[in-house]
Amino acid sequence: MNDNVIIFLHLAILGFWVLTALKNIIFWTYVWQIKEYRLDRMTAYFELPSSRATILNARFLLSLALLCMSVVMVLWQGFWFIDWPLSVAILAFYVLMLLRFFEQVRRKETHYPQITSRAAMVLVVSALVHLGIVAAVLQFDNTYLLVALVTIDFLAPVLCSIGVVVSTPIARIMKRRILEGARRKREQMKGLLVIGITGSYGKTSTKEFIVALLSERFKVLTTVANNNTEMSVARTILNDLNNSYDIFVAEMGAYKKGEIATTASIAQPTIGVLTGIGPQHLSLFGSMQNTQKAKYELIEALPEKGLAVFNGDNDIVKDLFYQCEKPKRLYASNAFVDKNAPGVRAESTKYINKGTEIKVREGQKQKTETITTDLLGKHNVSNLMGAITVAREVGMSFDEIRQGIKKIESIEHTLKPLYGLNESLVIDDSYSGNMHGVFAALDVLQRMQGKQKIMIFLPLIELGSIAEKAHKDIGAKIGEVCDACIVVSQDYFPILYEEAVKHGMHKDKMLCITKPDQVVQHIKEMVQKQDIILLENRINPSITQGLLAKKNGNGSEKSKDKKNQNATKDQKNKKDKKKK
Template identity: 30%
Template sequence: MTTEFYIYVAGLALVCFYAAVRLRFELQMMQQNSYRTSRYLRWLRTDHYSTARVVALLMALVVAVFSFTRWGLYATGAIAVLALYQGIRGLRIKYKKPLVFTARAIRIFVVGLILLAAVVAISWILWGIVWALFAGMALAALSPLWIIAAVVILMPVERAINRRYIDDARRILRSMPRLTVIGITGSYGKTSTKHYLYRILSEKFSVVMTPGSFNTTLGVVRTIREHLKPFHEVFIVEMGAKQPGDIAEICDLVHPSIGIITAVGEQHLESFKTIENVQRTKFELADALPHDGVAILNDDFEYIADRRVTNVERIFRYTSGTSGATNKADYRVTDVKYGRDETTFRIETPDGGKTEPFTTKLAGIHNLSNILAGYIAGKTLGMTEAEMRYAIGGIEQVEHRLNIKHTSGGITVIDDAFNSNPHGAAMALDVLAGFTDGRRIVVTPGMIELGAKQEHYNREFGKQLAEACDIAVVVGEYNRNAILAGFAEGKAELARGNISLAENKTAVAVATFADASRHIREMAKPGDTILYENDLPDTFK
């Protein structure tokens, strides 16, 4: 073997390393799109990471052009060094939602590696090592097709595995006929409501809930198989949906007797296309309830208040009093008083009476609305006012969902970074308005998954920012133009009414959250309040 041969082999090894790193990234993005190739392909059309693929394609072309000339050895060496650099760089990038090597992810990755090895080996055998080099770089450039191929190849295997897990979950549920299943869904608010309800019901019952964002059918199946025990009395199931039929599928598995619908809004319009499709999908929960079941519905939303439910005997509608669609509500939040560290409120009941005051550590009217849903469910299951009052007082803030912290430097941080929507963003700004000691600062990349209304709602959000805060820090490019245009428009409207009110308001655009953090560290002062509104997942950076 010659020295030249070993250089080519080393170059091929480094090219394959880089191709494997590219496969790992595409697997991460496929995972964030729920392993659904249709959603992954939609993401590809707006992919901001395409530069890496262009670099890989150019590297492949260099191999093709120069490797058959007297410069081939030098070209191979250069490509090998670049592949090593790009591969290490790809592994070092930090993501908000890193790849989780679940059993399914491992299977896909292994199949992808086998495909890589097969293509490179066949190219080497048939045409030589230079063509193997070209094949490796071509696979790195075409990594989306490669990951889709691995997912498609494994579909029969995944279906068989999923069916076995689902059948096992059904068996476990059949063995617990006394278990009360409560389903929670909504365009937003469902995760917070789940946590608040869990805390309330735990005062009297043995309760288990779906953890984290385990709100898909397979997430619920995993919860049943790993967390549900014979001694549990209540199972709280968060139900998410990316398309019509998703919630009905979960209901067919768990058969809820109580259903809570927290919101129907213009979230995920990119998937659902119309608000009517969102409404139909969320109400799959109510439609699945038995005749003697209980539907708990948030009438703050028009597409809930106007939707009749006829298959259930007991229907309780509730409101926080923030909309006009409140005339049919059975329960409502009243007498709200915000303090620095706690909030007090009362609940108006169907007979027109009011409860004694409740105290909570939470801020924001939508958090009180979510507590109210939990209160109704607790009352339905026979809990006393005293039990629920104690539980509500002990509810902890859910991380990244309007979580308020006071730093040692005298700065207040409102963390609402989990996600954002038009309704929730407006309420977060209302909470921010209650902090008047110093400047009010908002850090945000805007709102996502709003389909054709994306620009409209982010422009409106920009106008709201101009009114609500002193400094807006807009992160990334995805919604930058719409937010800044709205901010300028809102500032101009304020100036027409009071020039001094508008002149000190500023908007700053930065590329990343790291840049935003540096900017905040340089300019924040004691007494300031900083609201972090949304934090885009990696698929939207």
């Protein structure tokens, strides 16, 4: 074939390869970012078959075949006759990959990293590594161009990791400076009351409930949404905390021992709330014992005259309550937890038309207080008891607490009721996923009156050795509660299917559909008036939007920035406060 044609093919390949390489760099930067640039979390990511399939798929096999053919052509001169057909095949491969990408964009199945300084470093370094290799090959011997391009594409996950490795020392220096700056600023604020909250589940809801109640009397600052790393807490202190605030409420998360201790050393809490301990992120902690030790670091960080608040609904946390020698309180959503323990518990719970009515007993007092809330679910009753316990400890009356409760609404994507298609009801519980939350959501669904109960579920991650057992239990509960279920990932689907069918679901109603547009289309075909659709775990937002009726409007969405809302109380109310 004419050399000019070969040159044209190679240039076309190079152009399409650049676009494909950019797509790969963006995707793997996104994955590293959501795993917080941590090797342990990235390793756990590949525990799931769906995650491994991002590499080990048909694209991988085609890349491998093209790479082998390119190597054969270079090493054995007699195979130069395959240059042009191989070039055409490689060009077609990259064209098909880009067409597939554009189709994913159309279906809203693509993901992009948030542009932060760390993400920008990873993107730039990864791009330079890709282009540097190509430039070196062209400088050395362009005979190896096809081999180089296909090899780089084949090794894209590894080459993108170089960007993470290179940016890590810089990120660590920046992190150290931010943490130290936050620690120094916090130490200067002697009169500030800090409340720390941690646990395997319930952290964010409990935090938001505490903030809603305390804001009736105090000016309160809190960490935003579920941002709970040491960096998130430190940045909130540096950027937002000032002497006008009475209380700082900090959510504290961790994936291994020592992280909560670091966060607590920065925030220096006086009150610590332990919401629950379970198997979430077990593959990262390594064992339940390590999880327990990591969460208890918050209690260990409290001063001797601080206050430790424990959730009595969780057996592990309740045992820690009895072991704790610091001032302590125990809260619970039922009346059968230790009645002699100081704290707040729900004496009785009644589900009413638009929420829940709770009779609350404080310690051993004879009188109960009646409160009502729009919140659904026993787990929210438990979280609310924790918030009331803290509010009482800082001197708030039950009248103030009732006023604060009126302002509590479902946190976005946590059992949030929304208008669905065909006059159905959508329960959006797609905020995050853990075993406790899944069973709590299914309990709520079980109590609700509806024609069909449909669940859309993304299997849980980072459960380590108990993952199969956990999904067996979830599948059984789905079979008991739901009339239909769509699982949006192949992960653990055979286990979920077997258990759901075994426990009452018709085999044709337990489906695995991984493409968001197909999920929406299937639901549209089956949903009827008075059906209830539960969205559980991190469901693709395009599915949620596709199932909602237009009358939800913008009013269903709350401002993402809660800090200004939590700081609206006038300073004149300060004179009534009593701080622990």
